[in-house]
C-alpha cells in the first residue's frame with residue numbers, strides 16, 4: 001500500500017528557504033508568485049492492505065520521527 | 081490561489097535520505113514500513129484566478145528552479 | 161514481452177556498427193577487440209571493453225606523454241598507476257594523495273556532480289589505507305555575467321562543502337577562476353590528501369588463487385550507465401527515468417565506508433582493495449586481476465542491487481557511488497563481514513580469484529562475459545595523436561598597450577575582479593577546521609595541516625594559470641609547477657611531490673593536442689628541475705562546447721613537508737616597523 | 746574525570762573533542778557506540794560530539810536522538826550528571842527533548858565555517874567557572890543548521906532563568922542577532938537545561954584549545970568541567 005506523508009512548518013514559524021525561493025522566482029520573472037513555503041514529503045510503501053492500521057503506523061512514525069512537532073505539522077494521505 | 085508543487089527524485093535515483101529514514105523507522109519498530117522516499121513540497125500562493133496561467137507559471141518555476149529534471153520529477157496540484 | 165524486465169535483453173544481439181559506435185569504440189578499435197578474443201563479443205563484453213578502452217580509463221590519447229613525466233624520487237613509495245600516489249614523510253609515515261576531475265557531471269547537476277567528485281577522490285585515498293586529512297579543489301566557471309554561472313558556482317561550492325563537511329575532512333584550499341571559455345564546460349577538480357603508515361599501504365593487485373572477492377558499501381543501481389541508446393530503444397520510453405545520468409552522492413555512506421575499511425584493514429582482513437569509480441565493477445575487478453596476474457570470476461547474482469531486474473550489462477557498467485571491491489584474506493570473511501554489518505553496510509562475496517587469467521562474469525548461471533584479463537588493460541589502444549605546436553605570441557612592448565588607466569583605477573579593477581577578489585564566500589562554506597589540525601587556513605599561499613600532534617606538518621596547494629597555458633603551453637605548464645613550488649616554500653615547507661589534473665579540449669584536434677603536449681612537457685621540465693616528482697594525476701579531455709575547447713588547464717596539486725611547525729611562516733605582517741624585503745629576480 | 750564520548754554513525758568531531766578532553770584532563774575519554782544501552786560505570790560527563798549523524802538526513806540530530814544509548818543519557822542527566830552537546834550534539838539534545846527548542850537552517854541558507862565571538866553569559870556554572878561573565882571568546886562555528894529557535898514562551902523562560910550560556914557577539918561585545926553566523930534568536934549560541942547540568946552549543950570550543958591551531962579560548966570550558974568534577 002502506498003501512502004504519502006506531508007510535513008510542513010507551522011504557519012507561525014519562519015521559513016527562510018521558502019522566502020529565498022520566493023525571491024528567486026520573482027527575479028526569474030515567474031509571474032504572480034506571492035508567497036512560497038517549503039515542506040517535505042515522504043512516499044511510504046507499506047505492507048498489507050489495512051488502511052486503518054497503516055494510518056496508525058504512519059501517525060506513530062510522524063510523532064516519533066518524521067515531524068518535529070515543535071515547529072512542524074503533518075498530514076497522511078493515501079493514494080486512491 | 082493556492083497551489084502545491086511536489087518534487088520527487090526519479091524512481092531509479094538513489095535517495096540516501098529516504099534510505100536512512102527507512103532504517104530508522106524500522107529500528108523504532110514502526111510496523112510494516114517497506115520503503116521510504118523523500119521529496120520536497122512547495123506551497124505557493126499565486127495572484128489572480130486564472131488556473132491555466134498559474135499552472136504555466138509554476139511549470140516554468142519548476143523547470144527553472146524548483147526541480148532539476150535530470151534527477152527529479154515534479155507535479156503541480158491545485159487546492160479544490 | 162514485458163519491457164520493464166531488463167533481464168530479458170539477450171546477451172547475444174548481433175553487434176552492429178551502430179552499436180559499436182554508441183559504445184564509443186572506433187571501427188578499428190572494435191576490430192582489434194574481435195581479433196583479441198577471436199569471436200564476436202556479447203553485449204556485456206562490448207560494454208566491458210568500451211569501459212576499459214575509453215579515454216577515461218585507458219588514457220589512450222595521453223599515455224605516451226604522461227610517460228615522459230618524472231615520477232621517481234627518494235621519497236616516492238608509489239607513483240602513478242595506483243589509486244593514489246604515496247610519498248614517505250619519515251617516522252614510518254606516508255602522505256597519500258591524488259586529484260581527479262568531475263567536470264561534466266558538475267555541469268549537469270552542480271551539487272551532486274561536485275559532491276560525488278569529492279567522494280570519488282576521497283575513496284581513492286582511503287582505498288590505499290590512508291585516513292584523509294585534507295581536501296582541496298580547483299574550480300573554473302564561465303563568464304561571471306553568464307546566466308548559468310551563478311547557479312553553477314553556488315551549486316558546486318555547496319556540493320563540495322556538502323560532501324566534505326559531512327564526511328568529516330577539512331577542505332583547506334583551492335582556487336576559483338572565471339572565463340567565458342568555460343561557459344559551457346566548467347571544471348571541478350578535487351584533490352584529497354591522506355596519511356598512512358608506510359608499512360600499512362594497501363594496493364589493488366590481487367594475490368592468491370581461490371580467494372573471495374567481496375563487494376562492500378552501498379547497493380548497485382542503474383546510475384550513470386553510459387553509451388547505449390541501443391539500450392534505451394530496447395528499454396522503451398521510460399529509459400531516462402530508469403537510468404539516471406547523474407549519481408546522487410551519499411557522504412554518510414562514504415563516512416561509514418571509510419571507518420569500516422580502515423577497521424578491516426587494521427584487522428588484517430584485506431589482501432587487495434580497489435574502489436569502484438568510473439564503470440565501477442568492470443574497472444575495479446579487471447584491474448585487481450590484471451595487476452595481480454590472476455583471473456577473476458564474478459557471480460552477479462550475489463551483487464547487492466537497489467533495483468529489481470538489473471541485467472549483467474547494467475551491473476558491470478553501473479557507476480553507483482560509495483562502493484568497494486576487496487580480496488579478503490583466507491578465513492577472514494566472517495570477521496570482515498561483522499565489521500561491515502556493524503557499520504550498516506552491504507557485504508557480499510561475489511566471486512573469486514582464479515589461475516586462468518580470464519575475466520569471467522556469470523549471471524543466472526549463464527556466462528555473460530569471458531575475456532582475457534591482461535589484454536583488456538594492457539592491449540588498450542594507445543595513440544600518438546598528431547599535434548601542432550602552439551605558435552608563440554608576439555612579445556608586447558609598453559607602447560603596444562593602449563588601454564591607459566590610472567594606477568588607482570587599475571588597482572581598483574584588479575581588486576574587484578572575480579578572479580582576484582577574496583574567495584572567503586567560497587571557503588567559509590567548507591569546514592576547514594575539522595580534525596583540529598589546520599594550522600594555516602584558506603586564504604594564504606598554501607594550507608598547512610599538522611601531522612598528528614606535530615611538530616611535523618604538511619603544506620598543500622593547487623595552482624594553474626590557464627591564460628599562460630593558452631599563450632604558451634610549455635611555459636604555462638612550467639609556471640603552474642613553479643607556482644605550486646613557491647606557494648609551498650612560502651609557508652616554510654620542502655616541496656615533495658605533485659599530483660596533476662590535465663583538463664583540455666578535444667585531443668583529436670591537432671592544435672588542442674599541441675596544448676596537451678606543450679603543457680605536459682612544461683610540467684615535466686619544471687618537475688625535473690625542481691626534483692618534484694609527479695606521483696598521481698588524472699586527465700580530462702574533450703572539454704568542449706559547440707566546438708570550442710576550454711582554456712588549457714593543467715591543474716597542479718603540490719604537497720610539501722614541514723619538519724617543525726616552529727619554522728613555518730604565514731603571510732600576515734607580524735608587527736609594525738619591521739623591514740620589508742623583496743626577494744628574487 | 747570519567748568522560749564518555751558518544752559515537753553515532755556519521756559523527757565526525759569525536760576525535761577533536763576527545764583530544765581536547767585529553768589535553769585538559771590528562772585522561773582518555775571512553776568512546777561509546779550508539780547501539781549500546783549503558784554508559785560505562787562511573788561516567789560523570791557525557792559528550793555528544795559534532796558531525797553529521799545519519800547524514801543529517803530528515804532533520805539534524807533527529808535519527809540519533811532516537812538511538813538506544815539516549816535512554817541512558819536521559820537517566821544520567823536526570824541524576825544530575827553532566828552532558829555536553831556540541832554542534833550536532835546540541836541538535837541531538839534538542840531533538841531528544843533534553844533541551845528545549847530546535848536548530849533550523851542558517852538564515853543565509855549556507856553552511857558557515859568561521860571564527861565568531863562568543864559572549865559568556867554567566868560564569869557560575871560547571872561549564873564556565875574558568876571564565877568571567879562577559880568574557881569574549883574567539884571560537885569557530887561550522888554548521889549549516891545552527892539557527893536556534895523556540896516559541897516565545899520558551900525563549901522567555903530561558904532568558905528569565907538565565908539559561909542562555911553563550912551569545913554570538915561583535916568584537917566589542919555588542920549583541921546583534923543579524924551579525925551572528927546563523928540568525929539565531931537573541932544571538933543564542935548555547936543553552937542550559939533547567940538544572941544547568943546539560944549544555945548544548947553550536948560553536949566548537951574543542952577546536953580552539955591549542956595555540957598552534959587557532960586560539961586557546963575554548964580551553965576554559967573543558968577546564969571548568971574538570972574543575973567542577975574534581976570539586977564534586
Ligand SMILES: Nc1ncnc2c1ncn2[C@@H]1O[C@H](COP(=O)(O)OP(=O)(O)O)[C@@H](O)[C@H]1O
Pocket residue numbers: 216217226229239240241242243244245258260284437438660661662694695696697698699
Ligand atoms: N596527468 C597524470 N599525471 C600523472 N599520473 C596520472 C595522470 N593521469 C592519470 N594518472 C595516473 O593514472 C592512474 C589511473 O588514473 P585514474 O583512471 O584517474 O584512476 P581511477 O582508477 O581512480 O579512476 C592513476 O594511478 C593516476 O594517478
